Amino acid sequence: MANQARPLLRLKGHELVPADNDRQVEIGVFDVLLPCRKYEVSYKVAVLGKVSQSLEFLLRIVKAVPGIAEESAAAFFGFEQAEIAYILNEATGPGFVERREGRLWLTSAGEALFREGTDDPAIYTVEERNRDLGFDLLAIAPQAPRSMDSVELALPELPLVDPAGTGRVANRIFDRFSRFFHELAERRDREQIQQRDLYSVDRVVPKDRFQVPVRIRAFAQASAPSVPEIDLGSWRAEHEIADRPQIESAAAMLVDDLKTNSTLINAPQAYEAMAELAPDFLKEFITRVGMNVNRYWREAVGRAGEPRADRKTIPIIGPLYSESNAKRFSEVVEYGLRGVAEQPELLLSLAPQSRLWGATTQLRDTLFYLRRRIAAIAPTSSAEIRAVCLFPGKASRFIERTFDEVHNADISGVPPALEIMIVPHIAVAALVHAPIGASSGYAVPLGWASFDENVVARTQAFVADRLWPFVRDRDLHNQFATALQPRQKADRET
Incomplete structure (x- = not known):
C-alpha cells in the first residue's frame, strides 16, 4: 500500500501574518x-456637417447606381424639372457630381463625402x-x-x-x-x-x-x-x-x-524606548532580547481598532496622518479630553529621521483637524493652539510651512526611527519607522496611541528630558518644559 502524503506541519508564530489573516x-x-x-x-479642426436633404438623396442614388440617367433620378424622387435642376447645380457646383450625356457620376470629391463605415454623405469645413x-x-x-x-x-x-x-x-x-x-x-x-x-x-x-x-x-x-x-x-x-x-x-x-536598513536607524533602541513608554500595553511582546516586533505586528494587524473607555491604548499601523489613523487618533484625543477643562497650549511632534516624513498636506490637515476638535470640546481659551515640531537635523521647507514652529537639533539623543506626538495631558502617540519582517526595506510606521494618564505622563517626561538640543533659548525651553510637566490628579478633576 502506497504511503499517503503527510500534511505539512507549520509552527505557529514563524509566519509574519498567517495567510487567512493577510490583508x-x-x-x-x-x-x-x-x-x-x-x-x-x-x-485646425475639421467641422463635419450634414449636406442638405435633397442633395443627400441625389448623392446616395448616384453612389448606388453610377451613371444613372438624370430623368431616372428625378423620377425616383418625384422631383419636377425645376427641382432637379436646382439640386444638380448644388451637386455640380462644388464638384461632387459629374454630368455626362445626361447621366450622373460621383467625382472623387463626391466619393470622399461618404466616410468609411457610414452610408450618409457629409461635408466639412x-x-x-x-x-x-x-x-x-x-x-x-x-x-x-x-x-x-x-x-x-x-x-x-x-x-x-x-x-x-x-x-x-x-x-x-x-x-x-x-x-x-x-x-x-x-x-x-x-x-x-x-x-x-x-x-x-x-x-x-x-x-x-x-x-x-x-x-x-x-x-x-x-x-x-x-x-x-x-x-x-x-x-x-x-x-x-x-x-x-x-x-x-x-x-x-x-x-x-526610501528603503533603509534597521541597523542604520537603530530600530531596536527605538522599539525599546516605545515599549518603556507603554510597558503594560506591550508587556506580552517584550522578551529578554528586546521587543518581538513581528509578533506585535501580527497582533496589531489583527486587532487594530477604535479606542474605548476601557481600551485606553490602541495599536497604530501606518502614518499617524493617514486618513484612517488621523481619525483614530482624534478619537483618542476626544477620550482624553473628558474631564479636562483647560485646552492644551500646543501640539508637539517629535519627528523621526525618516526621509519624506510629513511630505504631504495630509499632515497639515491632521493638525488642523485636531486643533478644531479640541477647540470644539474644550473651548476655554481664545488663544490658538500652536503646532510645534522638534526636528532632528535640517527640516525641509514643507515641514517649516506645515508647523507654526520648528526647532532643529544637530544631535538629539532620540532614536532616529522614533516618532512621538503629544497633546499635553490629553493624548500621545509613539511610532517606530523601520522595516518589518526583514533587516532592510521600506520603513513601516508601527506603534500605538493612548489617552492613558500614565502613558501620557511617561511620554511627556521622555520628551521634556530631551528638549535642550532642540530648544536652547532658556525662556522658550522653560515654557515647553512647563507645558509638559505632569499635572496633579486633583488638577485634572477640577
Whole structure:
C-alpha cells in the first residue's frame, strides 16, 4: 500500500501574518510635485456637417447606381424639372457630381463625402484654433494648472529623466495632442451637435512651467509589509493613470528609494524606548532580547481598532496622518479630553529621521483637524493652539510651512526611527519607522496611541528630558518644559 502524503506541519508564530489573516495595509502617503509646462498649440479642426436633404438623396442614388440617367433620378424622387435642376447645380457646383450625356457620376470629391463605415454623405469645413494647454513633462499627457498653497509649493518634486529635454518635449506635443485631442477639445466643440475631428497640428510654442501635486499612497500586504506598492487613485482615475505609465514608474521609484536598513536607524533602541513608554500595553511582546516586533505586528494587524473607555491604548499601523489613523487618533484625543477643562497650549511632534516624513498636506490637515476638535470640546481659551515640531537635523521647507514652529537639533539623543506626538495631558502617540519582517526595506510606521494618564505622563517626561538640543533659548525651553510637566490628579478633576 502506497504511503499517503503527510500534511505539512507549520509552527505557529514563524509566519509574519498567517495567510487567512493577510490583508492590505496603508503604510505611507506622500504628495509630490509633477513638473509641467504650458504650450501654445495652433491647430485646425475639421467641422463635419450634414449636406442638405435633397442633395443627400441625389448623392446616395448616384453612389448606388453610377451613371444613372438624370430623368431616372428625378423620377425616383418625384422631383419636377425645376427641382432637379436646382439640386444638380448644388451637386455640380462644388464638384461632387459629374454630368455626362445626361447621366450622373460621383467625382472623387463626391466619393470622399461618404466616410468609411457610414452610408450618409457629409461635408466639412476647416476651422483654426489657438490655445494654451498644459502637459506634464514625464508622460506628456494633459495636465491643467491649478493654484497651490504654501505647503504644496514646498513639496518635493518627481524627478525628470531628461530635465534638459524641453525642446524634444515640444516636438512630442504634436503626436500627444493628437492622442488626447478629444480630451483636450474645447467645451464648445464637445457640446456642438456637429462632429469635430482634428485636421492638423501646425505649431507648438513652449511657455511657462508649472507644477501640480500628485498624491502617492503606499500599501503593502501584511505578510510582506516592507515591500510597498503604490496607488495613484487619489490623483486620477484608473484609466487616466494607464495613459501615464511614466508617472506611475517615477512614483514607484521614489517610494522604492526610501528603503533603509534597521541597523542604520537603530530600530531596536527605538522599539525599546516605545515599549518603556507603554510597558503594560506591550508587556506580552517584550522578551529578554528586546521587543518581538513581528509578533506585535501580527497582533496589531489583527486587532487594530477604535479606542474605548476601557481600551485606553490602541495599536497604530501606518502614518499617524493617514486618513484612517488621523481619525483614530482624534478619537483618542476626544477620550482624553473628558474631564479636562483647560485646552492644551500646543501640539508637539517629535519627528523621526525618516526621509519624506510629513511630505504631504495630509499632515497639515491632521493638525488642523485636531486643533478644531479640541477647540470644539474644550473651548476655554481664545488663544490658538500652536503646532510645534522638534526636528532632528535640517527640516525641509514643507515641514517649516506645515508647523507654526520648528526647532532643529544637530544631535538629539532620540532614536532616529522614533516618532512621538503629544497633546499635553490629553493624548500621545509613539511610532517606530523601520522595516518589518526583514533587516532592510521600506520603513513601516508601527506603534500605538493612548489617552492613558500614565502613558501620557511617561511620554511627556521622555520628551521634556530631551528638549535642550532642540530648544536652547532658556525662556522658550522653560515654557515647553512647563507645558509638559505632569499635572496633579486633583488638577485634572477640577
